[in-house]
Structure formats: structure tokens, C-alpha cells
Amino acid sequence: MRISATIARPPAPVAVRMRRLVSLALVHAVLISGAVFMLLPFVFMLTSAIKPPGEIFEATFRLWPRQFYGWQNFDSALNTAPLLRFLFNGLVVCGGILVVQLLVAIPCAYALAKLSFPGRPILFSLVLLGLCIPVQAPSLPLYIAFAELGILNTYLSMMLPFFLSVFAIFLFRQFFKSYPDEIIQAARLDGVGEFEIVWRIVVPSAWPAIAAFSIFSVVAHWNDLYWPLIVVSDTKLATPPLGMMYFADSELGSNYGALAAGATIITAPLVVAFLIARRHFIAGITMTGIK
Amino acid sequence: MAGLTLRGIGKTFGDTAVLNNIDLDIADGEFLTLVGPSGCGKSTLLRIIAGLESQDRGSVSIGGTSVDHMRPHERRIAMVFQNYALYPHMSVFDNIALPLTMTRLSLFERLPLMRHLSLRRRRVMDEIAREVRVVAEQLRIETFFHRRPGQLSGGQRQRVALGRAMVRHPQAFLMDEPLSNLDAKLRVHMRGELTELHARLGATMVYVTHDQIEAMTMSDRLAVMDHGEILQLGTPADVYELPATIAVAQFIGSPAINLFPARVGSGGQIELLGRTLPIDVRNAPAPELTIGVRPEAMRIGGGPCTITCRLRRRENLGSESILHFDLVASPEVPVLCRIDNGMPIPEGEVTLAFEPRDCHVFDNNGRRIEVESRNAASRDVRRASEVR
């Protein structure tokens, strides 16, 4: 099969082949330089985490240090700051946000996509409008409200503003829109109620979209410094970036090796999670057409 | 099982009226087929009967009781969809069992983890499994109980969809082009199975199809729809033999009926292309008429009713041929004739003949005109023999 295909195809003229090769090389050169540019800070962080203090700012950059100093850096990072505590906080906050976001957004998205009721177009335009408002805009009223309620310095205060994600509603609505109406109608005839249609019939087909959204959500909230900084002043509740900030300021201000080791530790869970969910993530993105 | 009654059903989407004043009585155990051109509202009518769509006007009763206020599953009606609409993430068994688990288990017993706490659930599930197996044996699908719908062929999926409909013992089955996604051979096979199933269950069925043969062979009665109205309702033989309008005549029968413009001649007889046919049409409301003659009623040769045509091409169907002619008098009018192979194929100008009793006469509004009692009587005799 393959042989016949190669034989059957007439050989392209040399000039055409050369041009094809050059353009291919050019495209890859651009893409590779872009990738290197993006990866460089990350590589710098990783190498710094295993270098002794003296080597980090040497004029010549080397990937592997002359003296391996990784143990010491990771040791001081883990012992000076409660890094595991920060990781745990990050897990609680991101997990809590994600679970509630999914529980709220999926039924909303289903209603917007598949149920007809008066006011649906207006509600959907509100969702689109909500996409345009940055989180920073309502932060002052939110802060005041939380202070009045006395919930500053709690996990809840870090999670509450994000429970309702218009982005999730929008994403799932687009995904559910393409779900076949006939299956939903068959379920109604079989006596499945609307809530169970959502959770038992539609959601099992929506895993790619859920995986994609989960990555977006977890990355955003794991890395968020702004909101935790506003509502939390207790180090015990700090999320990883906030914790790193305290840690950089006070104890280890100039121990860059240990700082890099700490940064490595707090980014590792995300990278690992992405690698695990990669296939679903890419399937979800290509399916919803969102980049 | 129960009969269905529709009274004055109307439905409008936006500005377009999709259904106008549909009245229909479907007897208990009857097989009624809905046919009509695409977009005429057949699926909408089925969805209204099922309660998936609400009508703007009129009412639906099942077994004599109005169901207008009931939700789809409370109407106890099963529907089979064109693309099967199986639940893609569930096994064949779960697909068929779902209607039963939904009605017999409580919400608590259906929850993912909680359900293991219920003792009753086990007993109910055993009972459900037995019923599912009974249905699966009838449809011969028990061998792939644990596969997903995606791993089945079209015919197998169709049978699973039927199983899901049957397991609930519904009051009536609604089927929306259930065989149209199958290949020709499988379609013939499933047609037989559906007919047998109907006979065995004695079920009331409303069946939508685009397929002439399905419509003619499977149904007790046929409803021809167009533009949201029922043009004619009757047995397949009735509709074929006595089409009420030109639209019905054109829709039923394949290849399509030949139509010729004609008028009422001086003696009150039909004048077709300058020739007078021995058919009395004095009761026509206006002088303009349309004559319909089925291709299978045409033959080559002479007789009391003839037209002169020129052969354009021939379609060989194996045992018979469809000959495509143009009228010599007005070449834009096509004429089809169906002949057995083995007959000599004519060349050049040909005289085609038909019997007066095979003539369908329509007035200027496209409505059928009953002509000459002698012809009608002979037709009735023929019809009676065909029904048998």
C-alpha cells in the first residue's frame, strides 16, 4: 500500500521541493524560537533551584550547576516556609471553587442551551456581558460586603466571588448546544427529569469540556495572587503564590535558590495535572473552538 | 394499548403555521402511516402527540382521556427516532432498562453511591433484568447486552431503540422514519420485522416514512399530509386508486403519475390534446381539467384513449422498464410508461393508450371529480380484489 503510493506519486521538481523544505524550516524556526522564549523563565527557575547561591548570577548561563545544590535549596524552602500548608490551601480553594462552579454552571448552561423559556435571550446576553467584566471591577464592594459579613480571612472569602463563572456557563452552553435534541426527548419520554437529564445523560458526554474548563479554572485560581492578597492576611490561609510572596519578603529574601525551589514545588502540581488531563484538554478545546 | 384522538391541532413556529387544524382518529391497534413532503409537519405532529412539544390549539386524547396537561412520560407513549437517539454512554442493557428504572426506583435508589444501601433495589433490578431479557429475546439483541450503541450496526441500534420502546408496554408507538438510515436490504428485513411486531403486540402505531413501499405495505391506513394539513386519509389501496387531489396523486405511486392538461369538450366529454375521450365530465365546476394516468396503466398500442409521444430514454429496472416520453403536441410534458421487459421497445413516435377507467380527473382546484358511475364501479371491483 505504502510502496504503491510512493511509486504512484510523480516526483516533484527539485525547485518545488526545495521551496517546500525552506518554508517548512522557516515555520519551524519561528515556532521553536517562540517556544524557547516561553520556556526560558521556566528553565531558569528549574536550574536556579539546584544551584548554590554563588552560581545563580554568574555571567555565563549553564543548564547544570558545577556544584549540585538541589537538596539544600529544597530543604530550606520546605523548612523555612510552610510550603505544604500553602499547597494544601491552594488545593482547598481551587477544588472548592471548581466543584461549585461546575455544580452551578452546568445546569445553567443546559437551561440556556436546551430549554425554552421567556427571557432566555436576555439571560444569555447577560452572560456574555458578564464575560466582559474583569474581576477587579467589583473587588471593592465585595471586600466591604465580606468585611460586613465578617468572613474576611476565611477559605470562603477566597472562593465565594468565583463560585458563579460566566465563562463556564458560556463554554458549557456552546458545548450542550450541539448535543442531539432527540436523545434529550427520548429521555423525557423515558421519564427522566430535567435534572437527571443533565447529570445522567448530558454530562457523561461532556467530559472533554469539563476537563478543559477545569484546567482553565484551576490554573487561574492556583496562580491568583490578587484576590487572596485582598481578603487574607493570615499566613496559615495563604495560597501558594501569596505564601511565596510572604516567604520572599521575610525569611528568605535573598536566598534565590531556595525561592526557585519553592516556586518549583508550587508549580509542579499544575504541570502534573495538565500532563494527566492533556488528552481531554486538547479534545475539549478543539471541540468547543475556544483557544 | 389504546387509540389516539386528535382534535383541531394547530401549531405555529414564529410566523409559519406548521400544522393547521389536524383531526385524526387512530383506532386501538391500528397501524397508521403519515407521509408527505419534507417539512410538512409530520415530526412536529408526532412530537405533539408525545407531549414533547405543546400545541397552540386543539387537544390530544389517548384511550379516550385528554392528555394535554400530562408530561411526556405520563402519556405512556414510546417514540422511535430516525437516528435512534440511544444514550451513547450506556450499555445496550442500560439503554433498554432505563425507562423501567426511572419509574420503579426512587430517586434515592438511583443515586450513584446511595443505591447500594437499598435492599429493595436489588429485587427491583432483578425483575427489570428479566423483563429486559424478554424484550431482547424477541428482538434478538441479548448477545450484545454489554456493548455501547457506538459499537453496533445500524440495524442493531434500530432494534435496541425498538426494545427501549417496547419494554415499557406503552399505549402507542410513534415512529419517525425509523428505517431511513438503513441500507436497502436491511430496510426490507426490518420492514417485515416491524409488521410482525405490530401483529404480535397488537400495538397502536403511528409511523412516519418517506418510503412509498413502507407506506403501502405496512399500514392499515395512510394519511397524506402537506403544508400542515391532512390531504387524504384512507387505506393504502384507496389512496392509490382514488387520490383526492393532484398533490396526493403525485405523492403516492412510484414512478409518479402522468398529468395532462385537458378541458371539458363540447359534448360534456373530456377533450385531451384535441382528441375527445369517452369520459363524461359534465359535473366539472370549470372547463379546465387535469387528467392523471399512472405509468403502470399506460400501454403501447391503440384504444379509445390515446396520446402520441416520442421516446426520450429508457430506464431498465431488470424485470421491467420505465420509458420516458415527451408529448409530441407539447414536448415539455413528460410521460412515463412502465412496461415488462421482453416487450419490443418502440422507436420514434409512439401511440400510448389507456383505459377510461384508469383516468383520474381533477378540476381546476386540483380536486378529484367523480366521473361516470360505470367507471367508478369497475374500479371498486378492482380495488376490492386488490385489498384481498
Ligand SMILES: Nc1ncnc2c1ncn2[C@@H]1O[C@H](COP(=O)(O)OP(=O)(O)OP(=O)(O)O)[C@@H](O)[C@H]1O
Ligand atoms: N423548533 C422549531 N422551530 C422552528 N421551526 C420548526 C421547529 N421544528 C420544526 N420547525 C419547522 O416546522 C416545519 C415542519 O417540520 P417537521 O420536522 O415537522 O417536518 P417533517 O414533515 O418531519 O419533515 P421531514 O420529512 O423532513 O422530517 C418545518 O418547516 C420546520 O422548519
Ligand SMILES: [Mg+2]
Ligand atoms: Mg421529520
